[in-house]
Structures are given as structure tokens and as C-alpha cells.
Amino acid sequence: MKTHSSMLHVRMDTEMKRKATAALTAMGMTASEAVRLFFHRIAVDQAFPLELKVPNAQTRQAMAESEEMMSAGTARFASADDMFAELEKNSDQ
Secondary structure (H helix, E strand, C coil): CCCCCCCCCCCCHHHHHHHHHHHHHHCCCHHHHHHHHHHHHHHHHCCCCCCCCCCCCHHHHHHHHHHHHHHHHHCCCCHHHHEEEEEEHHHHC
């Protein structure tokens, strides 16, 4: 029994495509194979194969802070030692 095939055209950022294709190549997989696998999981499971969540207020605040730091070219901590000290201090919370 012969199956029919169809084309799927997807627009995406060129750099994202390059990075994803390189990662897939390292896994021994083509972009077409990855998309077929992705669609196969959706069809079999009748669900999106990745967990998607709406970020909560704390996550949105962290994302905004990160975007501000990237735009300004600044960092929250002066050194890795300062960062680890802050993480250690807050590990009890």
C-alpha cells in the first residue's frame, strides 16, 4: 500500500535554523527526520510532546531582569564568587 506525502513549509530565523540543524546533525538526524518524529509523537500521543507553561510572576520578573541586563551589557554579580555566595545564602529559602 503506497502512502501519500505532502510538503510542510516553515519560516524561521536563519541563525536558529543553522544552530538546530548543526545539533541535529550531531545526533545523526536531518531536520526533515526531526519534524517527522515531532509530528509522529503528536499523532500517536494526541498531545504536544513538550511541556508548555505560562510563566508565573517570579519567572516573568526574572526574564525582564535578564533582558534589561543583556540590553545594558551589565551583570547582576561582579564575579562568580559573588554569584555563588548569593546562591548559597538563598539556598535555605
